[in-house]
Amino acid sequence: MTDNSIVLDQAIFGYSGGHRLLASSRSMTSEERFVLLRYTDRSSDNAKLPRSGYLTGIPLPTNKVYALVRTWPAPEMDRPGAVWSHVLFIKLADLAAITHLKVLDSLFIRPRLPESLSGDLSPLTVTFPAKKKGLPESFNHQMAASVLVSVYRETGGPAYIAREKGQDIDQLALAIWSQQWPKLRREFSFCTFGEQSRSSSKDEFDLLAGPSPVHFNGLQLEQNLSVADGGGSWLELALRDLDLGDTGLREFLKRVGSDIKQGRRHFQYLCHVFSLLDCEQIEFFESLFVESFERFDENEALMLRKSLIEYGIEHSKRLPLSALLLLSEIVEELPEKGSELFFGVLGKRLWQTEPGRLAMFSRTGALWMEMSKIVEAAPLSLIVKGINKYPTLAHDVLAAAPYLVAQTKMWSRKIGDRTLSFLTDIEDPELVVLGIHAACMANAKHLHSAILKSFSAETIQLAVAQDPNCLSSKVGEDLAMAAIEGHIPQYELINAVLSSTSPSKRVIGALVRNLNLQESYPSPDCGGHWVEAWNRSVGEISKNEELDYFVFVFVCGMSTSGKMSAPLMAASSDAILKAQAGRLLSFDQRSSVDRVIASSPRFNIASAYNRTVKSIAEIAKRQQFAMAEVAALSNDLGTLRDISNFIARTSDGREYLRKVIKRDSSELVEVEKIKALRAPLVKSRRLRRYDNKKD
Numbered sequence: 001m002t003d004n005s006i007v008l009d010q011a012i013f014g015y016s017g018g019h020r021l022l023a024s025s026r027s028m029t030s031e032e033r034f035v036l037l038r039y040t041d042r043s044s045d046n047a048k049l050p051r052s053g054y055l056t057g058i059p060l061p062t063n064k065v066y067a068l069v070r071t072w073p074a075p076e077m078d079r080p081g082a083v084w085s086h087v088l089f090i091k092l093a094d095l096a097a098i099t100h101l102k103v104l105d106s107l108f109i110r111p112r113l114p115e116s117l118s119g120d121l122s123p124l125t126v127t128f129p130a131k132k133k134g135l136p137e138s139f140n141h142q143m144a145a146s147v148l149v150s151v152y153r154e155t156g157g158p159a160y161i162a163r164e165k166g167q168d169i170d171q172l173a174l175a176i177w178s179q180q181w182p183k184l185r186r187e188f189s190f191c192t193f194g195e196q197s198r199s200s201s202k203d204e205f206d207l208l209a210g211p212s213p214v215h216f217n218g219l220q221l222e223q224n225l226s227v228a229d230g231g232g233s234w235l236e237l238a239l240r241d242l243d244l245g246d247t248g249l250r251e252f253l254k255r256v257g258s259d260i261k262q263g264r265r266h267f268q269y270l271c272h273v274f275s276l277l278d279c280e281q282i283e284f285f286e287s288l289f290v291e292s293f294e295r296f297d298e299n300e301a302l303m304l305r306k307s308l309i310e311y312g313i314e315h316s317k318r319l320p321l322s323a324l325l326l327l328s329e330i331v332e333e334l335p336e337k338g339s340e341l342f343f344g345v346l347g348k349r350l351w352q353t354e355p356g357r358l359a360m361f362s363r364t365g366a367l368w369m370e371m372s373k374i375v376e377a378a379p380l381s382l383i384v385k386g387i388n389k390y391p392t393l394a395h396d397v398l399a400a401a402p403y404l405v406a407q408t409k410m411w412s413r414k415i416g417d418r419t420l421s422f423l424t425d426i427e428d429p430e431l432v433v434l435g436i437h438a439a440c441m442a443n444a445k446h447l448h449s450a451i452l453k454s455f456s457a458e459t460i461q462l463a464v465a466q467d468p469n470c471l472s473s474k475v476g477e478d479l480a481m482a483a484i485e486g487h488i489p490q491y492e493l494i495n496a497v498l499s500s501t502s503p504s505k506r507v508i509g510a511l512v513r514n515l516n517l518q519e520s521y522p523s524p525d526c527g528g529h530w531v532e533a534w535n536r537s538v539g540e541i542s543k544n545e546e547l548d549y550f551v552f553v554f555v556c557g558m559s560t561s562g563k564m565s566a567p568l569m570a571a572s573s574d575a576i577l578k579a580q581a582g583r584l585l586s587f588d589q590r591s592s593v594d595r596v597i598a599s600s601p602r603f604n605i606a607s608a609y610n611r612t613v614k615s616i617a618e619i620a621k622r623q624q625f626a627m628a629e630v631a632a633l634s635n636d637l638g639t640l641r642d643i644s645n646f647i648a649r650t651s652d653g654r655e656y657l658r659k660v661i662k663r664d665s666s667e668l669v670e671v672e673k674i675k676a677l678r679a680p681l682v683k684s685r686r687l688r689r690y691d692n693k694k695d
Contacts, residue, residue, distance in 0.1 A: 040085030054193035096182030181257035234271030347374035355386030371400035436463030440476035468500035512552035617646035648680030
């Protein structure tokens with residue numbers, strides 16, 4: 001820290017044919033001169049003035065200066081009671097910059113004779129240390145306490161104290177004056193020796209030290225010294241600051257006192273506030289904050305309230321809820337730095353204790369603006385618990401944090417309808433899909449009908465397809481069934497069904513029935529996934545629904561020319577042939593089968609069974625099925641013989657059968673099936689031998 005310098009004007013008053021201005025470094029108005037003549041003259045007509053003189057400090061606001069005067073007795077003059085007075089004029093702006101006013105006392109010089117003074121004086125340049133200084137160690141602290149109690153009474157009024165022999169009341173007055181913030185300094189008036197005020201106003205001096213003992217409004221000093229208010233009494237705090245000169249109190253007073261009227265009356269309260277901020281006595285915060293509004297006018301103490309608000313925001317995690325709510329009214333109207341943190345703490349505390357109070361806050365205010373972050377940081381169970389207790393909060397919370405619709409806990413019976421209501425109002429397709437998916441995972445049966453009415457089939461299909469496990473829930477299964485019926489199945493839903501570990505037989509049946517009707521069949525490679533999914537599927541379905549699946553797989557097998565044709569036909573041929581034999585196929589199912597077998601040559605065989613067997617035989621021969629693949633086409637030996645017979649009706653068919661039987665290992669094929677497949681070849685050899693014998 002560096003030292004600072006200021007320039008001061010000065011003036012000398014004394015006796016020369018009467019008490020008058022003898023010399024000055026500045027011009028004065030007649031009004032200013034009249035005031036100074038009164039304050040530079042003798043302060044007591046009866047008491048003997050101290051030889052070292054005394055101090056008088058008076059503001060001259062009209063001239064924007066403060067006059068600090070030292071007055072000495074002048075016994076060398078002819079007129080009894082004559083005095084010398086040296087006046088220092090401090091600009092009000094400079095008064096705030098002086099860290100310790102004691103340095104001014106060293107500038108006073110006692111004049112000798114009027115004749116030694118010229119009419120003009122030069123201004124003084126004074127350098128004062130940046131570091132604040134305290135009282136000397138030898139100073140009487142009990143006296144200092146007495147003066148502080150008198151000066152800072154909350155009832156106001158002038159402070160009259162006794163000037164005790166041997167005590168340097170001048171230095172104490174300067175120390176107290178230095179402790180004050182700039183505004184109070186500019187208003188503070190004092191005289192360290194006098195019996196009464198020197199004007200008609202009895203309250204002229206804030207501090208007047210008289211030559212006789214006085215009482216301190218009936219207060220006992222030791223009582224004031226023992227009162228503890230939030231980490232130390234205001235008096236102990238003020239005394240410690242006078243001692244050390246730099247405790248942080250003065251900076252605080254300078255910061256918050258700029259717009260406080262009647263500063264002396266509020267000094268004790270400001271010390272209480274500083275003690276709270278300095279010692280972090282959180283339990284006193286609320287009462288002091290309330291008092292900052294009760295004690296001062298609306299447009300007063302704004303800087304003090306700002307400091308309290310900043311402190312409250314900074315320590316919001318430690319404040320009780322009542323204090324947070326009190327602060328929120330101010331912070332919301334006058335947003336302060338760090339308000340996001342504050343409202344985050346307040347929001348979490350309300351969710352923990354009184355979520356119903358959230359409804360009291362404006363939806364466009366700071367708290368609800370931060371609600372998304374509040375909800376994200378808080379445990380979901382806490383938020384859901386609060387909404388369950390106060391369901392009316394659901395819509396506003398979801399508006400602030402719409403991602404909550406994807407949480408299954410938001411679809412409970414108590415608040416699920418409100419979540420659905422919000423979901424129908426938003427225009428975010430992705431969020432809608434996530435919300436419906438969450439409702440399925442929550443198995444929200446009570447919302448099944450409402451979801452179907454509120455959203456399109458395509459949207460519902462996409463929602464249940466978000467997670468294959470979604471189809472395992474009853475709601476997910478029912479929604480999928482309803483959304484598939486009469487609509488084009490979405491690729492995402494088909495993929496979810498096929499990848500599910502335990503897909504629903506009902507959903508698979510509904511999908512394949514729809515695909516059959518639309519003649520929409522998967523690629524050859526995909527067909528095998530349907531078979532695998534069916535083998536993993538769970539649930540009960542009707543015989544007719546089961547036939548929908550077999551028709552779908554059969555058509556896929558008959559329609560493809562790839563390696564998947566054989567396993568697809570093996571998985572479905574028996575079921576189709578039995579259904580045909582028992583006339584169990586519905587009209588739509590027969591139409592789907594007829595489309596693939598009618599495309600085979602020579603389909604004019606009378607029965608559907610024979611036409612189907614012939615078509616299977618044609619596919620096996622054309623695609624050159626292996627021995628095991630042909631054998632797998634049916635578990636019925638009679639059907640296998642029929643298939644083999646149709647293959648063997650042509651010479652190329654017989655040649656194909658001979659090759660596969662001779663080439664392929666029969667270890668994996670049952671002997672009876674091999675016999676069934678070889679039967680046409682055996683019969684053909686017998687016929688040839690018979691014909692040869694006949695010839």
